[in-house]
Amino acid sequence: MSLLEVKNVNQYYGGSHILRDVSLSAELGKITVILGRNGVGKTTLLKSMMGLVPIKNGSIELEGKPIQNHTPYERARAGIGFVPQGREIFSKLTVLENLHMGLAYKTAGTPVPEELYDLFPVLKQMLGRRGGDLSGGQQQQLAIARALAAKPKVLILDEPTEGIQPSIIKDIGRVIRMLADRGDMAIVLVEQYYDFAQDLADEYVVMERGAVLAHGKGHNMEVDGVRALVAI
Numbered sequence: 001m002s003l004l005e006v007k008n009v010n011q012y013y014g015g016s017h018i019l020r021d022v023s024l025s026a027e028l029g030k031i032t033v034i035l036g037r038n039g040v041g042k043t044t045l046l047k048s049m050m051g052l053v054p055i056k057n058g059s060i061e062l063e064g065k066p067i068q069n070h071t072p073y074e075r076a077r078a079g080i081g082f083v084p085q086g087r088e089i090f091s092k093l094t095v096l097e098n099l100h101m102g103l104a105y106k107t108a109g110t111p112v113p114e115e116l117y118d119l120f121p122v123l124k125q126m127l128g129r130r131g132g133d134l135s136g137g138q139q140q141q142l143a144i145a146r147a148l149a150a151k152p153k154v155l156i157l158d159e160p161t162e163g164i165q166p167s168i169i170k171d172i173g174r175v176i177r178m179l180a181d182r183g184d185m186a187i188v189l190v191e192q193y194y195d196f197a198q199d200l201a202d203e204y205v206v207m208e209r210g211a212v213l214a215h216g217k218g219h220n221m222e223v224d225g226v227r228a229l230v231a232i
Contacts, residue, residue: 091132
């Protein structure tokens with residue numbers, strides 16, 4: 001079942017055509033990985049899905065309903081969780097306060113789901129520590145947990161391995177795979193680390209110059225020559 005559908009989306013910055021008729025889908029229980037060299041429009045695409053930048057035309061649908069005119073908070077309420085590049089946690093708030101920010105539109109007093117501490121045990125040990133005092137890997141785990149707090153239907157992650165130590169990359173990969181395998185969520189992942197992307201991809205999309213260059217099944221990435229397509 002396709003939860004999120006992007007259809008023929010175009011987006012401009014000034015006179016520059018950034019996204020060119022981009023289409024893709026994110027299915028329930030699957031990980032759609034978006035790959036491409038720097039500057040091809042991957043982050044802009046994710047921000048367009050989340051409503052952080054407007055699209056010129058095309059459509060974005062969640063569960064068959066158009067959301068391209070919805071605000072970011074309306075999309076969050078509808079069930080989209082977003083983990084931005086660079087994490088963007090609140091450095092002066094504690095870990096617990098950051099997690100509560102993920103519940104900002106829920107009823108007052110809504111508790112942080114205990115499962116987040118099962119997914120990321122280190123966070124439970126650091127609930128009173130300020131976000132800015134965490135390591136980069138711990139901050140990334142916090143950013144993902146914050147996005148998961150409201151139990152989204154679609155989880156969008158922008159380069160979650162950037163600047164992260166290898167041991168935590170493995171932990172994050174394990175959690176992403178586990179979330180998809182539960183079958184109650186669709187995941188969209190932009191990733192530069194090819195091996196990490198290949199290990200997780202159920203579906204892949206390669207972008208070049210703002211357009212979709214290639215797409216297919218994750219298990220076909222090697223035979224389809226995807227590594228060469230994204231090599232710098």
